[in-house]
Amino acid sequence: MSEDHVYLSLADGHDDGDARWAFGTGFEDPLHGVDTAVPDTVDAAGLAARCLALGDDALVLAQRLAEWVTRAPELEEEMALANIGLDLLGQTRLLYARCGQTDGTGRTEDAYAYFRDAADFRNVRLVELPNGDFAFSVLRLLVFACWRLAHFTELASAPDPVLAAIAAKGVKELTYHRQYAAEWVVRLGDGTQESHARMLAALEAQAPYWEELFAAHDARDKVLADLHQVLEAAGLPMPSVPPLPGQGRDGEHTGHLAPLLAELQSVARAHPEATW
Amino acid sequence: MSDSGNWPLYEIFVRGKRGLNHVHVGSLHAADDQMALTHARDLYTRRNEGVSIWAVRSEHIAASTRDEKDPFFAPSADKVYRHPTFYDIPDDVPHI
Numbered sequence: 470m471s472e473d474h475v476y477l478s479l480a481d482g483h484d485d486g487d488a489r490w491a492f493g494t495g496f497e498d499p500l501h502g503v504d505t506a507v508p509d510t511v512d513a514a515g516l517a518a519r520c521l522a523l524g525d526d527a528l529v530l531a532q533r534l535a536e537w538v539t540r541a542p543e544l545e546e547e548m549a550l551a552n553i554g555l556d557l558l559g560q561t562r563l564l565y566a567r568c569g570q571t572d573g574t575g576r577t578e579d580a581y582a583y584f585r586d587a588a589d590f591r592n593v594r595l596v597e598l599p600n601g602d603f604a605f606s607v608l609r610l611l612v613f614a615c616w617r618l619a620h621f622t623e624l625a626s627a628p629d630p631v632l633a634a635i636a637a638k639g640v641k642e643l644t645y646h647r648q649y650a651a652e653w654v655v656r657l658g659d660g661t662q663e664s665h666a667r668m669l670a671a672l673e674a675q676a677p678y679w680e681e682l683f684a685a686h687d688a689r690d691k692v693l694a695d696l697h698q699v700l701e702a703a704g705l706p707m708p709s710v711p712p713l714p715g716q717g718r719d720g721e722h723t724g725h726l727a728p729l730l731a732e733l734q735s736v737a738r739a740h741p742e743a744t745w
Numbered sequence: 746m747s748d749s750g751n752w753p754l755y756e757i758f759v760r761g762k763r764g765l766n767h768v769h770v771g772s773l774h775a776a777d778d779q780m781a782l783t784h785a786r787d788l789y790t791r792r793n794e795g796v797s798i799w800a801v802r803s804e805h806i807a808a809s810t811r812d813e814k815d816p817f818f819a820p821s822a823d824k825v826y827r828h829p830t831f832y833d834i835p836d837d838v839p840h841i
Contacts, residue, residue: 652780
């Protein structure tokens with residue numbers, strides 16, 4: 470009766486009877502059966518640029534989230550933040566792969582992640598800002614997840630079938646990221662005097678970077694409504710600060726991106742073509 | 746806040762995709778019920794193990810103690826007649 474134990478019952482699913490692995494079965498490839506040819510109606514260069522920007526956003530934030538490992542306030546939070554970072558890294562890989570198929574260069578995922586410099590990255594500046602304290606990090610995650618969820622929900626019906634499949638996969642992940650971050654923003658905003666003050670400071674510090682994310686986007690109202698709902702429950706004001714000029718999407722970045730990339734890329738650049 | 750000694754302990758039960766019942770998989774610290782569920786999701790279901798989670802405050806579980814072991818469990822050891830093994834099972838009765 471191995472069904473008495475959740476892990477053993479899962480291992481039952483393996484034909485070779487190998488019960489050492491405590492993972493589930495039935496994994497799915499989100500791109501299984503999706504036609505990778507670019508439809509005639511789609512502008513390939515525009516599609517590639519969009520995949521690159523969305524991939525860069527996710528890669529840089531995944532790196533920031535990974536920086537919390539060994540530094541998070543609780544073991545459980547460390548796992549949560551690392552899991553979310555890995556979700557974003559998974560999205561990045563699919564988006565880079567699509568970019569390589571459509572921008573005419575045929576580059577691999579690694580070429581985009583490891584062999585471009587800061588000025589070639591198209592991420593918004595919000596994701597490259599240093600982690601700050603836990604309040605700053607969960608607020609940024611909330612804003613990012615709200616925006617990306619709204620955007621991916623639209624992209625799930627995009628004319629390019631690959632981008633649509635990537636977005637549909639991402640929607641489920643981002644819904645959880647938003648829930649996780651929203652619970653923490655409410656908990657801290659509506660918590661102690663200290664936690665409330667830290668949330669206020671985080672709002673002031675990062676609100677100037679929001680507009681860049683929301684600008685030129687149909688889902689803007691939806692994102693703001695989401696944020697408003699969470700901030701209200703947290704007892705926090707909606708910040709009204711002027712947006713910072715410049716666009717990370719144009720390659721104009723803060724001084725924080727280059728050091729982040731230097732760490733991210735150091736091994737790949739020291740040992741190009743290495744496999745493991 | 747940074748002292749997890751302040752956060753109560755929760756016991757986590759997961760129902761696997763193929764399993765019938767929620768099964769105890771471990772425990773964790775969380776500040777409230779909702780956080781216990783998100784933590785359980787992140788700690789115990791990240792390899793596709795489950796489709797449902799129960800989180801129960803450990804202090805809410807009534808448990809038998811070692812001292813009660815003999816009076817609780819030993820008396821059943823010699824009552825073989827409690828096992829339904831004295832019947833002939835017809836060949837056409839499945840699932841037994």
